[in-house]
Amino acid sequence: xxxxxxxxxxxxxxxxxxxxxxxxxxxxxxxxxxxxxxxxxxxxxxxxxxxxxxxxxxxxxxxxxxxxxxxxxxxxxxxxxxxxxxxxxxxxxxxxxxxxxxxxxxxxxxxxxxxxxxxxxxxxxxxxxxxxxxxxxxxxxxxxxxxxxxxxxxxxxxxxxxxxxxxxxxxxxxxxxxxxxxxxxxxxxxxxxxxxxxxxxxxxxxxxxxxxxxxxxxxxxxxx
Amino acid sequence: xxxxxxxxxxxxxxxxxxxxxxxxxxxxxxxxxxxxxxxxxxxxxxxxxxxxxxxxxxxxxxxxxxxxxxxxxxxxxxxxxxxxxxxxxxxxxxxxxxxxxxxxxxxxxxxxxxxxxxxxxxxxxxxxxxxxxxxxxxxxxxxxxxxxxxxxxxxxxxxxxxxxxxxxxxxxxxxxxxxxxxxxxxxxxxxxxxxxxxxxxxxxxxxxxxxxxxxxxxxxxxxxxxxxxxxxxxxxxxxxxxxxxxxxxxxxxxxxxxxxxxxxxxxxxxxxxxxxxxxxxxxxxxxxxxxxxxxxxxxxxxxxxxxxxx
Numbered sequence: 027x028x029x030x031x032x033x034x035x036x037x038x039x040x041x042x043x044x045x046x047x048x049x050x051x052x053x054x055x056x057x058x059x060x061x062x063x064x065x066x067x068x069x070x071x072x073x074x075x076x077x078x079x080x081x082x083x084x085x086x087x088x089x090x091x092x093x094x095x096x097x098x099x100x101x102x103x104x105x106x107x108x109x110x111x112x113x114x115x116x117x118x119x120x121x122x123x124x125x126x127x128x129x130x131x132x133x134x135x136x137x138x139x140x141x142x143x144x145x146x147x148x149x150x151x152x153x154x155x156x157x158x159x160x161x162x163x164x165x166x167x168x169x170x171x172x173x174x175x176x177x178x179x180x181x182x183x184x185x186x187x188x189x190x191x192x193x194x195x196x197x198x199x200x201x202x203x204x205x206x207x208x209x210x211x212x213x214x215x216x217x218x219x220x221x222x223x224x225x226x227x228x229x230x231x232x233x234x235x236x237x238x239x240x241x242x243x244x245x246x247x248x249x250x
Numbered sequence: 251x252x253x254x255x256x257x258x259x260x261x262x263x264x265x266x267x268x269x270x271x272x273x274x275x276x277x278x279x280x281x282x283x284x285x286x287x288x289x290x291x292x293x294x295x296x297x298x299x300x301x302x303x304x305x306x307x308x309x310x311x312x313x314x315x316x317x318x319x320x321x322x323x324x325x326x327x328x329x330x331x332x333x334x335x336x337x338x339x340x341x342x343x344x345x346x347x348x349x350x351x352x353x354x355x356x357x358x359x360x361x362x363x364x365x366x367x368x369x370x371x372x373x374x375x376x377x378x379x380x381x382x383x384x385x386x387x388x389x390x391x392x393x394x395x396x397x398x399x400x401x402x403x404x405x406x407x408x409x410x411x412x413x414x415x416x417x418x419x420x421x422x423x424x425x426x427x428x429x430x431x432x433x434x435x436x437x438x439x440x441x442x443x444x445x446x447x448x449x450x451x452x453x454x455x456x457x458x459x460x461x462x463x464x465x466x467x468x469x470x471x472x473x474x475x476x477x478x479x480x481x482x483x484x485x486x487x488x489x490x491x492x493x494x495x496x497x498x499x500x501x502x503x504x505x506x507x508x509x510x511x512x513x514x515x516x517x518x519x520x521x522x523x524x525x526x527x528x529x530x531x532x533x534x535x536x537x538x539x540x541x542x543x544x545x546x547x548x549x550x551x552x553x554x555x556x557x558x559x560x
Binding site: 067070071074075077078138139140141142143144145172173174175 | 306309310313314315317318350352353354356357358359519
């Protein structure tokens with residue numbers, strides 16, 4: 027993925043939002059300052075504080091923009107996101123990826139101290155971060171999260187797991203989605219990544235539910 | 251008569267409660283009693299922490315998992331973040347926690363620095379109390395002060411003196427755990443006065459009613475400080491019911507059990523005052539924008555009186 031192109035396209039989408047003047051000037055100012063003096067503390071402060079300046083409005087995503095994003099990063103969709111979530115993902119792209127260790131460590135710290143909406147943005151950003159393979163374990167931690175919004179950010183409408191997960195991690199995602207009442211049809215790659223082991227585990231799950239006299243989650247038969 | 255009947259339709263804001271120590275039964279009972287929002291001040295866990303990561307995980311829990319847990323019961327969860335006075339005495343650890351605080355205090359839903367102040371009134375406690383007052387002033391955040399159990403009156407005066415010395419306006423400081431002996435000075439000096447209804451050790455609610463009768467509702471707010479000790483997460487609605495029985499006006503009750511806390515902590519810019527009494531499910535559906543999945547997920551209700559568990 028071309029990071030510069032993605033960053034510019036996301037910023038263009040921010041500019042297109044109604045009443046985005048204040049947000050645009052804040053983000054522009056912050057990135058100028060950060061590029062001039064890339065202090066880690068500045069990077070963290072802006073990531074955390076930016077909802078105060080950009081707001082939390084739901085995004086309007088015109089078709090041409092959705093198409094452009096999908097072309098730069100196949101599978102990426104920002105439909106249903108809010109302004110702060112989009113701005114945070116854009117902000118992560120302002121961090122220099124020249125040094126892998128520094129890059130991964132800086133962003134990992136954000137995961138370690140994240141509040142709910144920050145974690146949602148961080149997991150949403152995985153498909154556009156550099157060094158995709160470096161985030162595999164962190165992505166599985168998102169699936170282990172107990173917070174509904176965080177689970178959804180990695181499980182649903184997110185192309186990262188489809189592209190990067192090995193079979194065991196993928197199967198865990200699908201199982202956990204069923205266990206946490208997600209709409210599994212929103213999992214990116216659900217059909218492409220069907221596999222025999224998953225089918226077997228889901229069949230066992232169906233039998234277990236039936237033995238307990240409980241209902242079956244929707245769409246589970248389609249994966250057997 | 252059930253106390254709930256007397257306060258039906260009222261909304262409450264418990265501005266001091268440690269939900270990490272409470273069960274889902276408590277959350278359900280709080281929601282049923284009209285509590286729509288809480289503030290969880292960072293405090294100690296009943297046992298000292300031995301390293302900075304325990305603090306990090308605790309702070310992250312306050313802005314993460316605990317907020318989600320509360321939302322499942324329709325309760326908005328805010329917090330104040332700070333190094334508590336007891337653990338300020340472990341100086342090497344305290345330094346590491348101080349370094350960590352700027353990472354957390356600007357986060358969404360963090361409505362102040364707290365609870366900070368004095369416990370034993372040692373030099374180390376004073377040092378980190380002062381440092382955190384500076385942090386609050388720089389960040390423009392309110393301060394939630396824990397006043398000491400021992401040598402309380404003098405410790406409360408001293409806490410206020412130091413806050414003023416560090417340039418904090420009294421209206422940005424909530425002095426908590428007041429009693430009959432401290433309240434006059436706190437109010438006279440223009441600070442907010444929190445009262446904790448906590449059995450055996452802090453205030454009882456009959457005494458609280460007398461305080462409100464004597465001082466009126468201005469700048470007074472009530473909380474439960476329910477935690478891992480013998481305490482009552484319904485202390486605020488119960489006290490509202492008692493005030494109602496004793497002929498205190500609905501408007502006064504609203505001020506001391508809801509509005510004053512909102513006014514004081516909304517100075518952080520982190521409380522959407524209009525949304526506060528709206529059901530929390532409304533913003534969940536807004537945020538999810540038409541999808542069939544309810545992202546927060548509302549906790550299903552179970553029948554506690556039934557012996558059958560399904």
